[in-house]
Amino acid sequence: MTRVSEHVGIERKPKLGGGGPGKIPHHRSYGGGDDGDHGQPDDFLSAQDRLRRYRIGMVVTIIALSTFFAGLTVAYFLRLSVTHWDYDLRRSMRDWRPLALPYTRLFINTLMLLVSSISLELARRGLLAKSEFATMGIAPPRFKVELPWLGITVILGFAFLAGQIMVWNILRQQGIYFSSNTRSGFFYLLTGSHAVHLAGGLLALLWSLLAGSVRMRYESRQIAVTVTAWYWHFMGVLWVFIFALMHFSRG
Amino acid sequence: MQNSAPITIQTSGQNFLRRYIFSTDHKTVGLQYFFLSLTAVLVGMALSLLMRIHIVWPKAALPFLGAIKPENYLAYLTMHGTLMVFFVLSTAPQSGFGNYFLPLQLGTSEMAFPWLNMAAFWITLFSFLVLMAAFFVPGGASLAGWTQYPPLSAIAAAGPGQGRGTDLWLLSIGLFCLASVLGAVNFIMTTLKRRAPGMTLMRMPLPCWAWFVTAVLILLAFSVLLAAAIMLLLDRNAGTSFFVPSGLVVSGAAVDHHGGSPLLWQHLFWFFGHPEVYIAILPGMGMTSHLLSIFSRKPVFGYKAMVGATLGIGALGFSVWGHHMFVSGMSPYAGFAFSTLTTAIAVPSAVKTFNWLGTLWRGRIQFTVPLLFSIGFVSLFISGGLTGPMLAQPALDVYLHDTYFVVAHFHLIMAMAGMFAIFSATYFWFPKMFGRMMSQRLGALHFWITFLGAYAIFMPMHLLGIGGNPRRYSELTGVQYVAAMVPLHKFITVAAIVTIAGQFLFLVNFFWSMFKGAPAGDNPWQCTTLEWRLSSPPPRHGFGDAVPVVKHGPYEYGTPGFSNRAADDFLMQDATANP
Numbered sequence: 001m002t003r004v005s006e007h008v009g010i011e012r013k014p015k016l017g018g019g020g021p022g023k024i025p026h027h028r029s030y031g032g033g034d035d036g037d038h039g040q041p042d043d044f045l046s047a048q049d050r051l052r053r054y055r056i057g058m059v060v061t062i063i064a065l066s067t068f069f070a071g072l073t074v075a076y077f078l079r080l081s082v083t084h085w086d087y088d089l090r091r092s093m094r095d096w097r098p099l100a101l102p103y104t105r106l107f108i109n110t111l112m113l114l115v116s117s118i119s120l121e122l123a124r125r126g127l128l129a130k131s132e133f134a135t136m137g138i139a140p141p142r143f144k145v146e147l148p149w150l151g152i153t154v155i156l157g158f159a160f161l162a163g164q165i166m167v168w169n170i171l172r173q174q175g176i177y178f179s180s181n182t183r184s185g186f187f188y189l190l191t192g193s194h195a196v197h198l199a200g201g202l203l204a205l206l207w208s209l210l211a212g213s214v215r216m217r218y219e220s221r222q223i224a225v226t227v228t229a230w231y232w233h234f235m236g237v238l239w240v241f242i243f244a245l246m247h248f249s250r251g
Numbered sequence: 252m253q254n255s256a257p258i259t260i261q262t263s264g265q266n267f268l269r270r271y272i273f274s275t276d277h278k279t280v281g282l283q284y285f286f287l288s289l290t291a292v293l294v295g296m297a298l299s300l301l302m303r304i305h306i307v308w309p310k311a312a313l314p315f316l317g318a319i320k321p322e323n324y325l326a327y328l329t330m331h332g333t334l335m336v337f338f339v340l341s342t343a344p345q346s347g348f349g350n351y352f353l354p355l356q357l358g359t360s361e362m363a364f365p366w367l368n369m370a371a372f373w374i375t376l377f378s379f380l381v382l383m384a385a386f387f388v389p390g391g392a393s394l395a396g397w398t399q400y401p402p403l404s405a406i407a408a409a410g411p412g413q414g415r416g417t418d419l420w421l422l423s424i425g426l427f428c429l430a431s432v433l434g435a436v437n438f439i440m441t442t443l444k445r446r447a448p449g450m451t452l453m454r455m456p457l458p459c460w461a462w463f464v465t466a467v468l469i470l471l472a473f474s475v476l477l478a479a480a481i482m483l484l485l486d487r488n489a490g491t492s493f494f495v496p497s498g499l500v501v502s503g504a505a506v507d508h509h510g511g512s513p514l515l516w517q518h519l520f521w522f523f524g525h526p527e528v529y530i531a532i533l534p535g536m537g538m539t540s541h542l543l544s545i546f547s548r549k550p551v552f553g554y555k556a557m558v559g560a561t562l563g564i565g566a567l568g569f570s571v572w573g574h575h576m577f578v579s580g581m582s583p584y585a586g587f588a589f590s591t592l593t594t595a596i597a598v599p600s601a602v603k604t605f606n607w608l609g610t611l612w613r614g615r616i617q618f619t620v621p622l623l624f625s626i627g628f629v630s631l632f633i634s635g636g637l638t639g640p641m642l643a644q645p646a647l648d649v650y651l652h653d654t655y656f657v658v659a660h661f662h663l664i665m666a667m668a669g670m671f672a673i674f675s676a677t678y679f680w681f682p683k684m685f686g687r688m689m690s691q692r693l694g695a696l697h698f699w700i701t702f703l704g705a706y707a708i709f710m711p712m713h714l715l716g717i718g719g720n721p722r723r724y725s726e727l728t729g730v731q732y733v734a735a736m737v738p739l740h741k742f743i744t745v746a747a748i749v750t751i752a753g754q755f756l757f758l759v760n761f762f763w764s765m766f767k768g769a770p771a772g773d774n775p776w777q778c779t780t781l782e783w784r785l786s787s788p789p790p791r792h793g794f795g796d797a798v799p800v801v802k803h804g805p806y807e808y809g810t811p812g813f814s815n816r817a818a819d820d821f822l823m824q825d826a827t828a829n830p
Contacts, residue, residue: 052444053363053440053444056440056443056444057363057364057436057440060436060439060440060470061436063470063471064432064435064436064470064471064474065474067470067471067474067475068474068475068477068478069478070475071474071475071478071479071519071522072478072482074518074519075478075479075482075493075515075519078512078514078515078518079493079511079512079515082510082511082512082515084496084497084498084509084510086497087498093497093510094510095492095497095509095510096510177490178485178489178490178491179489179490179491179492182491182492182493182510182511185485185489185491185492185493189481189482189485189491193481
């Protein structure tokens, strides 16, 4: 696949001229974090600049999400080490029972999520390739590249969520509920939070898929798909992390 | 100044609802946050008044409320803390003034994500309403304090407010976390991506630095609180045992949870809670630096050191949460580490204090009301701050923990200093927000009542704390050594009543000036930053097409003759200097 970004060209601003208070900076220095819109409303921004802005916004959001899941992980490890004194048995007890995870189902889900990441990446690159037409003012052909890949991603995303619900059902059939044990509680909490966040990404994908056929500017769709792709890859990494946490630190 | 004709763009085709209610305009959103905080602070202040009255006259029957029961006292205490910390100190300086003035000071006309901004406000408002609803559910509001320590907060049978009231509290705070994180993403993106040409990072006014660092703190801290709140909600409603220990007996009945750790909540909560203190105070610090420079007509002393200290406080703030938990049973090594790191925060704080005094030193000081409140901020920051290193010593903290000494400490440094920063910002930016000046005479009177009142209320509390008066006790009768302190409590209550009465001066001044104040003009305080380029109040689209090009740092004061007009002793950030 050709790298179109070379043609589109991200114009690099000159480096910051330094300054600090009271210093008159070099004449050529541009300074400012403005992405070239000079205070104009969104409609007049170039697509590249908007894309860059939303991408950094997504990175900041991912930092916040990482903190959320890091908090849960720290709680997991702390809770793992908590013991209490049992007066009847006269020894320290740990309330942490083993949990038989349905590995087959989980591996299938993992595979589906990782494949969906690949298909979304293909969709993102397809849209990027066609963005060259948009910058030249040519209306790009509508659903030539991205529709199959986006569609596959959405289907795989729903399949993953369905698979997670099946995993929870399998556990419930074994009589393992949210409140059964702290380990099962953490399992439901972590996988549940992940599923909720993934559902958010799925909504964004559905929106860019459907809105694209209604009245959405091509560039906006490209931005939506790109940003969601970054989010989706993060969700994939997060899922592998949660799975590894559940597998390797069983207590 | 030259080229200062304000740009006005007519807003057409926007109905009332889009313009004033569901507005994506950062100025409207900022004002909405401001008035939300004003509502919250009035409720919180009324609750503190009820508490003060109950402490000294426990049997007094009040109109509409009757006699206050001990559980009511605890509910008021919880709601007072929650409202003040979340909806006032975290909301007004950051979301209120930050939303209004961050884009303007950076020379842009809109936040990076206007829709996200509007969504964040409406979630915050909803969260406020959910919190207020807790007063009206059976059992009333939560009793567990704004820190919501389990197991008290985890078991519905633990008290009248521990049922629906606590659920609502957790739901409200969860929503508040979500809204704050959305707002923080917006602030970070605006600072990074929407500065005017020439506005390098080191040319940003110090409030912008403070808002930026605060947004980073919010991003990291509130996400953790959200995780903790979800876990506590699950403990309460889904039967999990993250925080509830084994063998717990509440109200004579064994609790069906096992193996959880209340300490886990304390760690998660204070990992949020300590940065939260800086979330509340950092914008105030930025404001103070800004105003001291403007009204001394001098550049800020040590701009780079100020930026460094802001970053340093933000970074250190994440490594000291354990000093809230010295009495929870902590390894002495961990206690030592937390104690050392906490004491280390005194270094950037001292840098700031020194620079504030250095800014004032030999300035041509104009004693305007905003400056009075800024000096009050410095005073309260020092008085409240000096007890910080004391409480950071585990050996001392074991004695002083959960006494009025701690109440005095955090009210002086966080609540009072934070309020003084909010007041100074209000008096300072009121002309820009509403186009009219506030009355300086009433403002000065308001300042002296509040300043003396703050010290009269909170200084004696140090003595109460050293005398061993515990926090959160609704009545002092019955215990002899505590009963002996009632006269001092009476003094505090009287001081509180006078101070609260003095706040009506502010309200009267605020609303009267909004309609009847003297017209302000574009730049009444003769400032250099970009928001004073615009008309007062600023037009809907801010700078519009006339994007300012920044050529100078933000604090070019006190050198007459370097602008085209000889009378000016300041140089606007986008003005051309005289060769």
